[in-house]
Structures are given as C-alpha cells and as structure tokens.
Amino acid sequence: MRALLALALAASAQAGDVERGRALLADRTQSLCLLCHALTAAGDPNQGNLAPPLDAAAARLSRQDLRERIADMRRFNATTVMPPFRSTEGLRDVAPAWQGRPALTEQQLDDLVAYLTTLTPP
Template identity: 80%
Template sequence: MRALAALLLIAGAHASDVERGRALVADRTTSLCLLCHSLTAAGDANQGNLAPPLDAAARLKPAELRERIADMRRFNPATVMPPFRATDGLRDVAPAWQGRAALTERQLEDIVVYLGTLAK
C-alpha cells in the first residue's frame, strides 16, 4: 500500500481519487464499464466479457487511457464503446442526455487513476 500511495503522490493523485474511480467503474448506472469489461482476465460472472479486461488498460499511459475513454471512436470508428466525454456525432440520444457528456472531467480522471492501480 505504501508503494501505491507513493505512486499516487508522484502522479498528483490522492487515495480519494482512486476510491471515487473504483466506485465509478463498479457503478452500473454511471460508467457502465463492467457491462462490457471484466476487471481482470480471470473474469467474473457478474462482469462483462465483450471487451478487454480493464487491468490490461493499465499498460497504457494515463493520457492514452483518458483519450480512449473520452472517445474511442478516434482509434476505432466502429467501436461500440460509448464516447464518455463527447457529444458530437451521436444518434438515438435520450432527450435528457442531448448535448451532455456521460462523464465529467473529474469522473474521467478518477477512473483513469483507478485503472492505473490495476497494473500488475
């Protein structure tokens, strides 16, 4: 745990960022991450298996991970992953969500910090 705390301080993150990120990833009403992803390659019956496990994402630099979560369409135009920080080019958007990103910048940062702790 000390090593994690040291890494977080170096990165400018705090334990509360990690905990908020962990809660967001687990929340099936906000981020929806676990509908498609599992946390690890071992999987879990209550987690998704349509997309790569999230611990694999920890190999990416934070900026790379942030870009992919914000709008994966930049890397794969045919992706089914929602663009969590984009509002352009979407179709069939519920009226309550039109013009509104699915995650705030703070939520995105918290998720990126948390996913970084999953590295092996």
C-alpha cells in the same frame, strides 16, 4: 474538432481520486464499464466479456492514452461500440435528458483513470 478535444483532454488531465474512480467503475448506472469489460482476465459472471479486461489496461496504455480512449474511443477505432464518454458529437438515440451532455464529467474521467492505473494483471 477531435484535435481540439485531444488538446483539451491533455490540458485538463488531473491525478483524479482512486476511490471515487473505483466506485464509479463499479456503478453500472453511470460508467457502464463492467457491462463490456471484466476487471481481470479470469473474468466474473457479473462482468462483461466483450472488451479487454481492465487489469491490463495500465500495463498497455499510459495515463493519457487511457484518458483519451475513455473520452472518445472513436478517435482510435471508428467502428468501436465503446460509448464516447466525453463527447456529444455524432450520437443518435440520446435520451432528451442527456442531449448535449457528455456521459462523464472531466473529474469523473480523471477519477476513472486514477483507478485504472492502479490495476495490474496477475
């Protein structure tokens, strides 16, 4: 099933919109990225410090790699605490309104990736 997800992700990868991605990343009610990640290695007291800073993500990972990790990081690390933003498999304690629905749409995923690829480490 995960191989099918990877193929679907690759087939649907689009350029995305940088500005929508920036807004989505900053929106703590939707993407939740900044709860665990900081934008830069310098950090920010209003951003997370549990996961790697996001400014280096594009330097380390291709657009497709970023997309696949956001979609379902469990493919790369079975014990990750990062939510699978495009998968509904194997989840527990999901609110009734979200059961069977991924946290992000394909377009939102494309937009986040578009924004992340603009970030560069200092």
